[in-house]
Amino acid sequence: MLLWVTDMARDTSSRIRRGQAITLKVDDNEVTGFEGETIATVLLAAGITTFNHTPDGRPRGPYCNMGTCFECQVKMAPNAGQDHRWVRACMAPARDGMDIQTGVSRVRLPGREMKTGRDR
Numbered sequence: 285m286l287l288w289v290t291d292m293a294r295d296t297s298s299r300i301r302r303g304q305a306i307t308l309k310v311d312d313n314e315v316t317g318f319e320g321e322t323i324a325t326v327l328l329a330a331g332i333t334t335f336n337h338t339p340d341g342r343p344r345g346p347y348c349n350m351g352t353c354f355e356c357q358v359k360m361a362p363n364a365g366q367d368h369r370w371v372r373a374c375m376a377p378a379r380d381g382m383d384i385q386t387g388v389s390r391v392r393l394p395g396r397e398m399k400t401g402r403d404r
């Protein structure tokens with residue numbers, strides 16, 4: 285039994301079927317993903333772990349990966365040049381041509397200076 289499980293773990297290439305390659309713009313960089321993946325999957329696979337910031341500048345990223353915690357929010361425009369809106373990256377399917385902004389702080393507290401990834 286153990287041998288069978290070990291062999292299954294090794295032989296993943298024949299069982300993984302990925303969608304067609306897609307390209308997203310993430311903070312002005314091109315990032316490749318695959319159809320069927322979420323925005324969070326594409327970002328994490330690209331090594332991006334900071335998705336937004338708290339009002340005092342602490343980095344936030346995916347925690348639950350099932351739409352409950354809202355820690356994975358990013359700004360997303362369906363295509364370049366369109367308005368961005370906040371989405372939960374773990375719940376939003378990645379699409380070719382999307383424009384994603386990470387590192388932005390969603391909450392603005394009165395009287396507090398914003399520190400975001402873009403400001404540093």
Ligand code: FES
Nearest residue numbers: 349351353354374
């Ligand atoms: S990681 Fe928790 S809502 Fe996306």
